[in-house]
Amino acid sequence: MRFGPHAGAPVCVGLVSGTRLLSNVYEYELGCEGRILRCPWHGWEFDLTNGKHLADPNVKLRGFEVLVEVGELYIMLAS
Ligand code: FES
Incomplete structure (x- = not known):
């Protein structure tokens, strides 16, 4: 069994910052x-x-296609 490094925490509340190079x-x-x-x-x-x-x-985190139109952000959940 392979354990992934990311166990499904809500990354949407994670901090956005920089990192140490x-x-x-x-x-x-x-x-x-x-x-x-x-x-x-x-x-x-x-x-x-x-x-x-x-x-x-x-x-890699799962990603979704996004669209910005007239100041609105749309997240495409299905293709
Ligand atoms: S890195 Fe452990 S849950 Fe995201």
Whole structure:
């Protein structure tokens, strides 16, 4: 049995922020501000532009097509 890293927490209430970038020891370089969604249960970080987990790009959140029309946002739940 394979346990996924994301156990289905409501990521819609997760924080959107940046993340720590690869850097040398004792250096803390931050980046990707406003592009990272942090899961509220275990803190896994996902890139909002493609849904991929930052550490394992094979893990991905489910996504939906969206449409913005005249200031309204539509989420396409079925194709
Ligand atoms: S529920 Fe654990 S990372 Fe989302």
